[in-house]
Amino acid sequence: MLELDSVTAGYEPRRPVFRDASLSIAPGESVGLLGPSGCGKSTLARVAALLHRPDAGRLVLDGTEVTAWRHRAPRAQRTAVGVVFQQPRTAADPRLTLADLIAEPLRATGRKAEAADRVAELAPAVGLTPELLTRRPHAVSDGQLQRACLARALTLRPRWLVCDEMTAMLDASTTAALVAAVETYRRETGAGLLAVGHDRVLLNRWCDRTVEWKDCLPHPGA
């Protein structure tokens, strides 16, 4: 289970973006989180990916309560959640080739030896050719770069995937290709998914269930 329980989070002290948001995802389940821009759904996604420490509330990941975020979180916990962001340009280190980008999590965790095999395995799964793997971000399109960013999120075989507006900048064909790659991975590994977005049609088609942002918050008067 991935359980977010009464989470309050924000970027300035005493001025939270939202209060008491709750959401839980069963193992292997895919949940779409739907809401207008600026409502805080991306912040909640960052909390779920252990990238933003909430001001209050609990995150329970597969039965273990998360007590530390970002670098302080144990590596095994951090890498159990893969993340894909909205903007591939800012999510990719401009100095790395796409192959190095995908292999980076293995290098960072001291498993460099497996890198070549894993990249060779992931590249076709997200639709990248060997030639594209040798290029750097500035020499590929947004769609191609986002494919590499998805591959990077899958490198360490996470049990959970958080996709924050993964396809908002992309055309229909690339969107369908990336969603298909995520679903293939989930079929093979049984990973759970939190897909954040504002496109109802897309999330309804993609996910097992779709949750409105306002239903994550406590009901007034309840």
Added chain:
Amino acid sequence: MNARVARALDAVTAERAEDALLSVRGLTVRFRLRGGRTVAAVTDADFDLAPGECLALVGESGCGKSVLASALLGLLPANAETSGTALIGGTDLLAADEKTLARSVRGRRIGLVPQSPAAHLTPVRTVRAHLEETVRALTDTPRPGRRKAAEDAAERAAFPATHLDSYPHELSGGLAQRAATALALIGDAPLLLADEPTTGLDRDLVERTADELRRHADDGRGLLLITHDLTAAARIADRVAVMYAGRIVELAPAHRFFGTTGPDHPYARGLLDALPDRAFTPVPGMPPELSALPEGCAFAPRCPRATDLCATVPALRAGVACHHPERPRA
């Protein structure tokens, strides 16, 4: 479709050119890179746009549609070479010098609705200041009338008068988009060019923005909508031009394109099938590099219908550039 019908359609196209607001013929843009490589960003684009009409130019990112828009506004970088013609009210946009473009085209004949309106506005000035300055630059409204003119422009774009004194960062995405549209409308330009106006907006906001743009077309303006958002295009376009690897591969009435008949070009069909409310299956493979286009039809390597014939580039005839369209031509 037989030859007679195709000829009749070509005749309609010719007639269209006569009362067109914007008439683009053979528009080609090449970028010369270091090392002698050439990027074929736009090749032989032909289309017309009538007053009151919305033409949606759709395609994947990197297909050349934004370069086409920049070419029309004369905003290409120095290493670009253009050829062809783009006539608007007797001026050839591709041949005009910077002075002509600045004085009589941008804002006066073509209003630009930008991709990220918040970035398009100066952060330290209010919306009112932006509008009044543009009124001063584009019209000869005397000073006392400018305030009124700015307010009228805001009203035309449905920008609420209560927010006129706000700074850009105080506006929501939707209001920033309306402010940018209000600026584009001030010069009373007969042609509006909207470059990805809905990217990154919420679905509700996409629909509202699209509907507002449509309203300006209904007021008699021509609207060139450049977008990868097929849903937005389906909502407001009269005609659809599909771009692939720098070429327009299909140009069709929107009701037929999005309706039960569907497009004729296999790529256009694939693009529609990728939508989540349709088959949700991607077009196999990836678009080619504009610097290394295959010989012949650029879509052939990804095309289920490709044959030996596709080694030659198909011409755009009767609205489709394909050797094996869905409904075969004569």
Added chain:
Amino acid sequence: MADPRTHRLRLWTSATVVGAVALAVLLVPPLVHLDEQAVDLSQKLLPPSWDHPFGTDDVGRDLLLRCVYGLRISLLVGLVAALVATVLGTAVGAAAGALGGWTDRTLMRLVDAFSSVPHLLLGIFVVALFRPGVWPVIASVAVTHWLSTARIVRSEVLSLRTRPHIEAAISGGASRRRVATRHLLPAVLPQAGLAAVLMVPHAMWHESALSFLGLGLPSHQASLGNLVQSARSSLLAGDWWPTLFPGLFLIVPTLAIAGLAGVWRDRLNPRRRSELML
């Protein structure tokens, strides 16, 4: 953005001047066995001639030789001082940006405090603490010049820290040290390096100013500032060469270094790097 032709011209002129300067200061002293301190009162204040292309000074020393030696010492001081200032500034800026909170506030207030004192005054204060020599001058330049680097590096680190690509690295299991050395530092170094190169001319002028005021290097040492200083009296007498040539030796190389740095800055500019908007 300058057009490509101007850009190339600027690159080549600057590179040629900097190359010539480097060759002169590196090769002339070891290869030409002439004493730049050799006094010959019979030859004093000679205008430029074949024997003395830059003329001689008021005690008959060859000015060309003294200019080369002066440039050598000024460049050395400039380079070392810029390096020290950059390392100091990068360290403080990176620490403030990466650690944040209380550390950040303390360090940045310190930077503000230093900035509020006029540069030259602070520089004079530092040299006044020591006996005249090369190291006090370097210290003086470094103390007054690390501030801007610290600010630049801090803001770079701050903007990078919440970038999705850093977050992706954290999520991919990267340790704090790996993020710092593999993702933050390489992104900051080009900016810091540029700041260092841009600082060399500043440092040279700062040294010259101190020497001109008689607070820099010992007056017998042929630094450019000292040369201009000692030529003042000759200028009043109408002898222009002892002032002109050291002055040119200060202006031309510093402009060339700034020119090279400018080319470098343009290369760093992402808009130029992408070359194409598709």
